[in-house]
Amino acid sequence: MTTLAKEPxxxxxxxxxxxxxxFAGDSGDxxxxxxxxxxxxxxxxxxxxxxxxxxxxxxxxxxxxLPGVSAYQISFSSYDIYTPGDQPDVLIAMNPxxxxxxxxxxxxxxxxxxxxxxxxxxxxxxxxxxxxxxxDGSLGSYRVFQVPIGTTxxxxxxxxxxxxxxxDRSKNMFALGxxxxxxxRPLDTTIKFIQERFGRNPKVAEANVLTLKAGYNYGETTExxxxxxxxxxxxxxxGVYRHISGNEATALGFxxxxxxxxxxxxxxxxxxxxxxxxxxxxxxxxxxxxKTFQAEDEIAAVGSAIGASFGGCLxxxxxSGPGIALKSEAIGLAVMVELPLVVIDVxxxxxxxxxxxxxxxxxxxxVMFGRNSAAxxxxxxxxxxxxxxxxxxxxxRIAIKYRTPVVFLSxxxxxxxxxxxxxxxxxxxxxxxxxxxxxxxxxxxxxxxEKTLARPWAIPGTPGLEHRIGGxxxxxxxxxxxxxxxxxxxxxxxxxEKIARIANDIPEVEVFGDDEGELLVLGWGSTFGVxxxxxxxxxxxxxxxxxxxxxxxxxxxxxxGDVVRRYKKVLIPENNLGQLRLLVRGEFLVDAVGLxxxxxxxxxxxxxxxxxxELVG
Amino acid sequence: xxxxxxxxxxxxxxxKDFVSxxxxxxxPGCGDYSILxxxxxxxxxxxxxxxxxxxxxGIGCSSRLPYYMNTYGFxxxxxxxxxxxxxxxxxxxxxxxxxVTGDGDALSIGGNHILHVMRRNVDLQIILHNNQVYGLTKGxxxxxxxxxxxxxxxxxxxxxxxxxxxxxxxxxxAAFVARSLDVDPHHMLEVLRRAYxxxxxxxxxxxxxxxxxxxxxxxxxxxxxxxxxxxxYLRHGEPMIFGKAEDKGIRLNGLKPEVVELGKxxxxxxxxxxxxxxxxxxxxxxxxxxxxxxxxxxxxxxxxAVQRATYNDLMEEQIAxxxxxxxxxxxxxxxxxxxxxxVE
Numbered sequence: 001m002t003t004l005a006k007e008p009x010x011x012x013x014x015x016x017x018x019x020x021x022x023f024a025g026d027s028g029d030x031x032x033x034x035x036x037x038x039x040x041x042x043x044x045x046x047x048x049x050x051x052x053x054x055x056x057x058x059x060x061x062x063x064x065x066l067p068g069v070s071a072y073q074i075s076f077s078s079y080d081i082y083t084p085g086d087q088p089d090v091l092i093a094m095n096p097x098x099x100x101x102x103x104x105x106x107x108x109x110x111x112x113x114x115x116x117x118x119x120x121x122x123x124x125x126x127x128x129x130x131x132x133x134x135x136d137g138s139l140g141s142y143r144v145f146q147v148p149i150g151t152t153x154x155x156x157x158x159x160x161x162x163x164x165x166x167x168d169r170s171k172n173m174f175a176l177g178x179x180x181x182x183x184x185r186p187l188d189t190t191i192k193f194i195q196e197r198f199g200r201n202p203k204v205a206e207a208n209v210l211t212l213k214a215g216y217n218y219g220e221t222t223e224x225x226x227x228x229x230x231x232x233x234x235x236x237x238x239g240v241y242r243h244i245s246g247n248e249a250t251a252l253g254f255x256x257x258x259x260x261x262x263x264x265x266x267x268x269x270x271x272x273x274x275x276x277x278x279x280x281x282x283x284x285x286x287x288x289x290x291k292t293f294q295a296e297d298e299i300a301a302v303g304s305a306i307g308a309s310f311g312g313c314l315x316x317x318x319x320s321g322p323g324i325a326l327k328s329e330a331i332g333l334a335v336m337v338e339l340p341l342v343v344i345d346v347x348x349x350x351x352x353x354x355x356x357x358x359x360x361x362x363x364x365x366x367v368m369f370g371r372n373s374a375a376x377x378x379x380x381x382x383x384x385x386x387x388x389x390x391x392x393x394x395x396x397r398i399a400i401k402y403r404t405p406v407v408f409l410s411x412x413x414x415x416x417x418x419x420x421x422x423x424x425x426x427x428x429x430x431x432x433x434x435x436x437x438x439x440x441x442x443x444x445x446x447x448x449x450e451k452t453l454a455r456p457w458a459i460p461g462t463p464g465l466e467h468r469i470g471g472x473x474x475x476x477x478x479x480x481x482x483x484x485x486x487x488x489x490x491x492x493x494x495x496x497e498k499i500a501r502i503a504n505d506i507p508e509v510e511v512f513g514d515d516e517g518e519l520l521v522l523g524w525g526s527t528f529g530v531x532x533x534x535x536x537x538x539x540x541x542x543x544x545x546x547x548x549x550x551x552x553x554x555x556x557x558x559x560x561g562d563v564v565r566r567y568k569k570v571l572i573p574e575n576n577l578g579q580l581r582l583l584v585r586g587e588f589l590v591d592a593v594g595l596x597x598x599x600x601x602x603x604x605x606x607x608x609x610x611x612x613x614e615l616v617g
Numbered sequence: 618x619x620x621x622x623x624x625x626x627x628x629x630x631x632x633k634d635f636v637s638x639x640x641x642x643x644x645p646g647c648g649d650y651s652i653l654x655x656x657x658x659x660x661x662x663x664x665x666x667x668x669x670x671x672x673x674x675g676i677g678c679s680s681r682l683p684y685y686m687n688t689y690g691f692x693x694x695x696x697x698x699x700x701x702x703x704x705x706x707x708x709x710x711x712x713x714x715x716x717v718t719g720d721g722d723a724l725s726i727g728g729n730h731i732l733h734v735m736r737r738n739v740d741l742q743i744i745l746h747n748n749q750v751y752g753l754t755k756g757x758x759x760x761x762x763x764x765x766x767x768x769x770x771x772x773x774x775x776x777x778x779x780x781x782x783x784x785x786x787x788x789x790x791a792a793f794v795a796r797s798l799d800v801d802p803h804h805m806l807e808v809l810r811r812a813y814x815x816x817x818x819x820x821x822x823x824x825x826x827x828x829x830x831x832x833x834x835x836x837x838x839x840x841x842x843x844x845x846x847x848x849x850y851l852r853h854g855e856p857m858i859f860g861k862a863e864d865k866g867i868r869l870n871g872l873k874p875e876v877v878e879l880g881k882x883x884x885x886x887x888x889x890x891x892x893x894x895x896x897x898x899x900x901x902x903x904x905x906x907x908x909x910x911x912x913x914x915x916x917x918x919x920x921x922a923v924q925r926a927t928y929n930d931l932m933e934e935q936i937a938x939x940x941x942x943x944x945x946x947x948x949x950x951x952x953x954x955x956x957x958x959x960v961e
Contacts, residue, residue, distance in 0.1 A: 040955075040956050043956070043958065044956050044957075044958045045958075046958060046960065189956055192956075236960045237960065238959075238960050238961055239959070239960060240953065240957050240958070240959050240960075241957060241958050241959070241960060242952075242953065242954075242955055242956065242957045242958075243955070243956065252951065252952065255948070255951075256948060259948055264708065266704060266707065266708045268700075268704055285946065285951075286935055286936050286938075286939035286940075287936070287939040287940045287942075287943045287944065287945060287946040288945075288946030288948070288951075289936060289946070291707055291708060291932060291936070293703070293704065293707060295700070295733075296729055296730065296732075296733040297729055299697060299700065299730075300697075300699075300700040300703070300729070300730055300733065301700075302700075303693070303697045303699075303700025303701045303703075303704065303730075304700050304701070304703050304704030304707070305704055306693075306701055306704065307673070307691075307700065307701035307702060307703060307704025307705035307706075307708070308704040308705065308707070308708040308709075309704075310691060310701070310704075310705055311704075311705045311708045311709040311712070312709070313708040313709070315704060315708070329694055330694060330697065333693060333694050337691075423952045423953060423957065424952070426948050426949055426952070460668065460669065460670075460671045460689040460705070460709065460712050461668055461669055461709065461711070461712060462668055463666065463667075463668045464668070465668070466667060466668055466687055466688050466689050466690075467689065467690070468637070468639070468683055468684050468686075468689075468690035468691070468692065469690070469691055469692070470683070470684070470690075470691060470692025470693060471676075471692060471693060471694055472692060480639060481639065481684065
């Protein structure tokens with residue numbers, strides 16, 4: 001275990017305060033499901049949790065092959081954690097390919113549970129092993145537990161009357177049961193889930209419960225593992241919690257925004273990894289009046305959202321980087337017609353098709369500048385999976401108040417990662433006033449609010465406010481087509497100024513640590529957790545290191561310039577080659593340095609920590 | 618036929634009420650003037666409040682039309698009007714939403730959207746001004762220009778086969794397909810009215826003369842003096858007869874339409890194809906969509922008008938069904954869906 005063992009609560013049970021487990025197997029082995037169940041059980045038990053799935057790009061790559069390996073990592077602890085963990089303490093390898101792919105991440109001394117049934121010559125060959133690693137001594141520095149998961153599962157279910165194939169499909173539950181024993185978890189959450197999921201097929205439900213228990217009992221009776229472990233409950237803020245992924249929190253946040261604004265939500269989207277979940281989720285909210293439209297392409301998706309916004313609904317679209325590229329012209333139109341619009345970008349590794357199931361922060365500059373001419377939009381970025389909920393509401397608050405497109409910049413890691421979410425009290429959330437124009441006597445399509453510079457939102461159906469909008473430049477105030485040179489210059493500046501004024505309406509950036517000092521670690525989006533953990537470690541080692549994290553990227557919080565100038569050095573870790581760094585250097589003339597990696601994986605805490613120590617050594 | 622409700626009290630409006638204060642900037646003599654005039658003229662007759670009418674267009678000469686209508690309007694980006702219209706109609710089904718487009722806008726850059734808006738049957742009127750040329754960019758050939766069209770970008774003639782808008786619409790499962798022409802205002806008025814009355818995506822192609830870059834493209838058959846002999850005015854339930862003397866007709870020979878002379882070789886009206894716009898099977902409509910001058914008289918009028926559930930209605934129905942089955946959504950309950958735990 002990565003942390004110190006404490007006094008055992010029971011004989012044979014060792015208390016630890018943080019454990020990281022990785023379930024890995026073939027993409028058909030049900031590893032995601034096993035991982036999610038372990039997570040829920042740990043969350044309900046009261047641990048703090050953080051998770052990240054590792055999904056292959058292919059739905060079913062050839063069985064047993066390296067590209068077909070699917071994994072799910074969960075970290076659970078008795079204190080606040082911010083990341084799914086750098087290195088697993090335990091790897092469940094359902095076949096040789098899973099071992100091969102994930103072994104490089106395992107620290108020496110960690111546990112490997114290998115499903116020996118799949119370690120046959122054919123599978124070893126597919127994984128590129130010349131000799132069986134379970135036999136050849138190459139795993140000598142790990143604690144290897146050989147478990148015939150497949151055959152033990154078959155034996156447990158032999159009398160259920162299910163087909164061999166159906167039985168084999170349950171083996172993930174056996175592995176899960178074994179892990180539940182190893183970490184002293186109760187089975188009831190998963191049993192409840194199985195009964196709900198297979199309610200219509202009681203035989204299958206019964207079999208899954210049976211093998212889950214068989215896995216648990218296997219741990220208890222074989223005495224293979226000398227001891228098992230207990231991770232005590234974490235001390236979280238009081239309240240009711242649930243386990244939530246970033247994409248779930250995103251969908252819930254946008255639904256909530258629509259309720260707060262009292263206007264229906266319309267979501268136009270074209271399926272794309274890793275944003276499709278949001279479409280699927282919102283499509284299940286029909287009883288809330290949510291309308292989802294699966295468009296013919298990315299352009300139609302954003303077009304439909306703009307149409308819905310023109311009509312006074314909360315028109316929004318969601319996609320990943322390649323889709324943003326296709327939507328750019330239409331986002332420019334929304335800038336020109338100054339209508340509220342929210343665009344979700346769940347970033348993935350690129351360019352082009354890139355690596356669709358891996359994470360990256362590569363779209364910041366695209367969403368900032370990727371449109372013809374000068375077309376500024378507001379940009380917000382959630383810092384954690386559960387923060388997606390808060391920033392979704394913020395995106396709509398800004399879009400409506402300033403009549404502007406807002407980009408909600410999430411990423412694969414945030415979208416698929418999960419953590420506990422303190423369920424908010426809906427009544428405590430601030431309402432959003434759509435503030436529609438209604439008075440024909442005073443209406444001018446491009447009249448502006450003195451404070452925000454927003455123009456009126458005059459929706460079809462309102463008598464006397466008939467007017468025309470469009471992509472051609474319009475005269476300020478009267479809104480008629482206008483090609484005059486001075487007007488175009490004025491309108492270009494107004495569009496910028498309107499976005500800049502949002503800075504008056506968002507929280508200042510907070511510093512974790514000291515108000516000034518040697519080093520500020522500045523980040524945005526999904527690096528929050530890893531930066532926080534690395535800064536905590538450096539501070540614990542007595543270093544003068546602080547952290548600031550941006551959830552608003554355009555405009556920046558008003559105090560950001562002051563903050564970055566109060567430290568001798570500024571480090572900006574990003575999963576890109578320095579996009580925020582370019583903006584910060586350009587805006588504040590601060591010589592910020594970067595930590596830049598684009599491996600498709602989030603940073604490990606140790607990577608950021610090492611870079612910090614290099615700088616403040 | 619399902620007709621839309623008309624409020625008689627609103628028929629007091631006149632064409633003038635639909636004229637905006639924006640100066641019309643089409644070239645003098647452009648066929649778009651006639652389309653604008655008929656569009657403004659048909660509006661009072663629809664009996665819907667002015668504020669519930671929205672015109673949405675893409676880019677091109679035709680797409681300037683919304684600026685000249687005193688209704689709500691949205692001049693958007695090239696080819697994308699159907700997408701904006703879909704979002705608006707789906708979210709505000711009580712509005713009357715009209716899409717104004719051209720041959721380049723709808724069939725070239727917006728080709729994908731035009732297909733999908735029709736198969737989905739979103740309740741919109743889609744008016745395609747077909748002038749077989751790119752006017753706003755000063756005279757390049759378009760996806761409806763005949764092979765060999767010599768224009769600035771095709772000095773040796775175009776080498777791509779043109780699309781037939783009506784055939785594209787039928788291929789995209791359009792339930793309402795019609796054609797009219799700029800130089801026959803009465804016919805156009807009637808077709809626009811029918812397009813509005815039809816519940817679902819109504820596709821109307823209007824032959825429109827571009828007197829600057831493609832003058833006389835349709836003149837061979839639309840000129841007043843030859844029109845009766847070279848065009849076929851389709852009327853539901855009536856045999857397909859044309860000619861000044863009403864002495865010619867269309868007969869079906871196997872799967873091939875044939876021009877015949879009435880009285881010749883004992884040919885009578887009974888031998889002629891009777892127009893039935895309500896046929897579920899689109900075969901005859903497809904044959905009509907491919908009849909062109911000089912091999913045939915050019916058909917105009919409503920070619921197909923069949924009833925099919927609209928996308929926007931089905932969307933409302935699903936929401937109503939979900940609410941009936943599960944009750945109105947309760948956000949607090951949704952927040953707590955799945956396993957929760959309390960920390961004290």
